[in-house]
Amino acid sequence: MKKRLNLTPYWLILPSVIYLALFFAWPMVQALTLSIWDGDARLQLRAEATLRSPVSDWLPRGAPIEVVERRGNTVDPDDLGQSNLRTEVWFYIRGESADGRTVEGWAPEARVRVRETDAAGAPTLGTIRPRIGGSDPLTTVYAEPSVVSDVVGRIESNAVVAIERQTILELWYLVRGERDGAAIEGWAPSRYVQVFGDNVRGRIDRGDAGELTLRYLRSMINDRFFWPALWTTLLLMAIIIPVQFVLAIIMALIIQQQLRGNTFFLYVFAIALGVSELAVGIVWYAIFTQNGYLNSILVSLGWLAAPIPYLTADTRHWIIVAIWLAEIWRATALVMVIVVAGLQAISHEILEAADLFGANLWKRVRYVILPMLKPSLQVALILRTILALQVFAVVIALSGGDVVTVLANEAYRQYYTLRNVNVAAAYAALILLLSMFSAAVYLRMVRSHEEMQE
Amino acid sequence: MAAIRIENVTKKFGNFVAVDNVTLIVEDQEFMVLLGPSGCGKTTLLRAVAGLGMADSGRICIGDRDVTYLPPRKRGISMVFQSYAIFPHMNVYDNIAFGLKMNKFDKAEIDRRVREAAELLHIETMLDRYPSKLSGGQRQRVAVARAIAMKSQVLLMDEPLSNLDALLRLEMRAELKRLLAEIKATTIYVTHDQIEALSMGDRIAVMREGKILQCDHPTVVYDRPATDFVGGFIGNPPMNFLDAQVQRRDGAVEVAIGDFKLRPHPLMEPLLRGYDGKPIVIGIRAENMEALAAPADDALKVRVLVVEPLGAQNLLTVKIGANIVKVSTHPSFEVAPDQELWLRFPADKIRWVDRESGRVLYPELN
Ligand SMILES: Nc1ncnc2c1ncn2[C@@H]1O[C@H](COP(=O)(O)OP(=O)(O)O)[C@@H](O)[C@H]1O
Ligand SMILES: [Mg+2]
Numbered sequence: 001m002k003k004r005l006n007l008t009p010y011w012l013i014l015p016s017v018i019y020l021a022l023f024f025a026w027p028m029v030q031a032l033t034l035s036i037w038d039g040d041a042r043l044q045l046r047a048e049a050t051l052r053s054p055v056s057d058w059l060p061r062g063a064p065i066e067v068v069e070r071r072g073n074t075v076d077p078d079d080l081g082q083s084n085l086r087t088e089v090w091f092y093i094r095g096e097s098a099d100g101r102t103v104e105g106w107a108p109e110a111r112v113r114v115r116e117t118d119a120a121g122a123p124t125l126g127t128i129r130p131r132i133g134g135s136d137p138l139t140t141v142y143a144e145p146s147v148v149s150d151v152v153g154r155i156e157s158n159a160v161v162a163i164e165r166q167t168i169l170e171l172w173y174l175v176r177g178e179r180d181g182a183a184i185e186g187w188a189p190s191r192y193v194q195v196f197g198d199n200v201r202g203r204i205d206r207g208d209a210g211e212l213t214l215r216y217l218r219s220m221i222n223d224r225f226f227w228p229a230l231w232t233t234l235l236l237m238a239i240i241i242p243v244q245f246v247l248a249i250i251m252a253l254i255i256q257q258q259l260r261g262n263t264f265f266l267y268v269f270a271i272a273l274g275v276s277e278l279a280v281g282i283v284w285y286a287i288f289t290q291n292g293y294l295n296s297i298l299v300s301l302g303w304l305a306a307p308i309p310y311l312t313a314d315t316r317h318w319i320i321v322a323i324w325l326a327e328i329w330r331a332t333a334l335v336m337v338i339v340v341a342g343l344q345a346i347s348h349e350i351l352e353a354a355d356l357f358g359a360n361l362w363k364r365v366r367y368v369i370l371p372m373l374k375p376s377l378q379v380a381l382i383l384r385t386i387l388a389l390q391v392f393a394v395v396i397a398l399s400g401g402d403v404v405t406v407l408a409n410e411a412y413r414q415y416y417t418l419r420n421v422n423v424a425a426a427y428a429a430l431i432l433l434l435s436m437f438s439a440a441v442y443l444r445m446v447r448s449h450e451e452m453q454e
Numbered sequence: 455m456a457a458i459r460i461e462n463v464t465k466k467f468g469n470f471v472a473v474d475n476v477t478l479i480v481e482d483q484e485f486m487v488l489l490g491p492s493g494c495g496k497t498t499l500l501r502a503v504a505g506l507g508m509a510d511s512g513r514i515c516i517g518d519r520d521v522t523y524l525p526p527r528k529r530g531i532s533m534v535f536q537s538y539a540i541f542p543h544m545n546v547y548d549n550i551a552f553g554l555k556m557n558k559f560d561k562a563e564i565d566r567r568v569r570e571a572a573e574l575l576h577i578e579t580m581l582d583r584y585p586s587k588l589s590g591g592q593r594q595r596v597a598v599a600r601a602i603a604m605k606s607q608v609l610l611m612d613e614p615l616s617n618l619d620a621l622l623r624l625e626m627r628a629e630l631k632r633l634l635a636e637i638k639a640t641t642i643y644v645t646h647d648q649i650e651a652l653s654m655g656d657r658i659a660v661m662r663e664g665k666i667l668q669c670d671h672p673t674v675v676y677d678r679p680a681t682d683f684v685g686g687f688i689g690n691p692p693m694n695f696l697d698a699q700v701q702r703r704d705g706a707v708e709v710a711i712g713d714f715k716l717r718p719h720p721l722m723e724p725l726l727r728g729y730d731g732k733p734i735v736i737g738i739r740a741e742n743m744e745a746l747a748a749p750a751d752d753a754l755k756v757r758v759l760v761v762e763p764l765g766a767q768n769l770l771t772v773k774i775g776a777n778i779v780k781v782s783t784h785p786s787f788e789v790a791p792d793q794e795l796w797l798r799f800p801a802d803k804i805r806w807v808d809r810e811s812g813r814v815l816y817p818e819l820n
Contacts, residue, residue, distance in 0.1 A: 349539035352506045356526040356533050357553030357604065367552075371543040 034425035038213035040206040045186025049073050049172035057184045063204045065177040067195055072146040072169035086191045088169045090145035095161030098138055103153030105141035123163045130157035145169055216422040229410045237388040240327050244384060248335035256343050269333045281397025284326040311398060319404045326394045331387060335380045342376025378442055385438045389431050407431050456517045456607030456640045457482045458503060463512030465498050472498040474664035480640055487655030488644045495664040496644040500610050503642060505529050516608055532601040536612040538593050540585050546596050547581040553604045571603035574633055591622045602637055609639040627653060648688045652676060660684050682812045685737050691780040696736040700729040712775055714754040719801040721817040735807035740782040742803035746796040753796035761791055
């Protein structure tokens, strides 16, 4: 018997799939490719001097080249807006040549001064510009809008010429270069090529196609802030998460005891959830700063002779302690809320049975409560780890982001201060990778029994 | 020796008295059934014995220890919960072994006892399964196995069969009875099912609204109920109750059911004299009335409303005055609805109920 595929569930999840793809997967992939994709690493060379011609080969950015030939080429109207386009305008002119003939042909815009235009703004009449210096006082007229085409005549300076039409050209070079020891030749638009003073030698300025690269990752790793940021982040995670879990579980167990006023406790514990990260940072800054609460109290109690400056470049450990406290203060309640919800799902009778069969409080926690909380703890652990990787505003508030730095802060610095989008993306990718890795580890480590799902 | 002595235990929830000054003594190795309708406080009383939910007043002793203030794990009891309360994150083996592990038995002993208990309950083939993969009956066996593996001297069971379907319940009832006879623990068994109570218990304590109405052997509770409630709660069909009137004639006591006159048992006469001229309630079991096809002097004429053939007996429904009465007859006694027949009331089977208090009157008690 063949089972008929039921499509309804798939239709129902389709909107979410589209939503995920559109607003998560796609932008994320786009953002992350920034960190490993060098967008202009290669200049594509073509067989003919036009973009319509197929790509025959490529040269890496920065490769030295020789310009073999130049040719003007009508610009694709779509390209006209591009700022890096190197264009020339050529006029088709008619006038009297130096030897008295009437000549008709192309001259570059640079040689003609426009005197009259028609209603639409197109030039109709001009004069030949005088040449200043130079050996040849005459202006050449070409058969084609290109300096390499046939010469049809030469006109004296200041001669009046009629302008019949104009064309906008982009200059193309036939370049010759070398890649991996092999000589390569092909046409390239001039805008990608830098030509040196001798008008022959030059180099590929930038490319028009990308390739995979490790250089952004390498520059991230070689950044002098990278290792401190990574270590601080991991250190914060390593001390925040266990402490938070222990505290949260204890808090949840207290609330679970149904003591008088436990809802009050729940609210008090949960207040910190509503405070923004930056505000928390500022609160703890106010506590730890040189004339802050902590010092005031210690000094007025007589325990300290003079205020200790905690938050300075020489006291990194104090800053880390302050960040640590602020994070615990801020986010323990999140874990607690999840644990409380998980605890409520454990039936009273199960715990009573455990008690009856000889388990004291510690054993009940160890053998019944914790194992049954596994799914909740897993969720909380994943959530907490991701949040710990994102710690940012607290660090900025307490250290200014220089003395102590974390990965998220480095991503911000690269993106905003250094304007280095690719390296920022590399940091983001690293954070993502760490999150996914730790989530995968937790899911394996604390994998709840399939059998438990009733 | 592990007799359970419950002395004057009271448990309140707010103003509501769930267990009202209960005193109950369960002998060593006795199987005591706590029977009563839902909400009468059976679970509350059992939990007080277990130490789950401290009693407000009174004393509980197990053996010669006063356990009133001991936590559950120190009372030396094991329990089968109404909802089984087996641990969903442990397989059957670990569930059964839990109590033994917590009490630090050595590994070999744990293994031996787990297998023994599993074998007793016929679950030895599913030791590595998880509870979610078990049927209701199997979970129930796990819960029982976990309790008996402890070999505690006291075993408490809270409606262990109530979640099972009828057939399984019947089967498990017999198995449990055999098992409990084998392990010889002092047992308190809570149920709201009177058949379960009658068929299993050494003694039955009938509870109502937090009080114990009667505590005695099943046959006694069945035959000589202490109150009309007990008579009406136990037995299927329940005891019949008829309104009657006590009269004196020629110095002798007579009881009138409508026009029909009944002579009470001579032993009852002195007691009934006090009811002269007053109404009284007659209680009689369906199987204790004699149905006659022909009129007799000492028989009451009734009309049959319904005939229910039940195989081993026929159950007739008749109306006497305002009371509906069930009569059980032998299947060979031929009768059809709307037919008339005559009922004879054997004097020694009649129970006399005080109308005001609901107490059943017994001559030897006065
Ligand atoms: N934790 C509690 N809080 C308030 N009332 C309760 C509680 N537990 C039981 N009761 C009440 O006590 C009465 C007896 O309950 P219980 O002992 O569970 O009855 P049962 O005989 O059905 O086991 C019920 O009316 C119930 O509503
Ligand atoms: Mg109950």
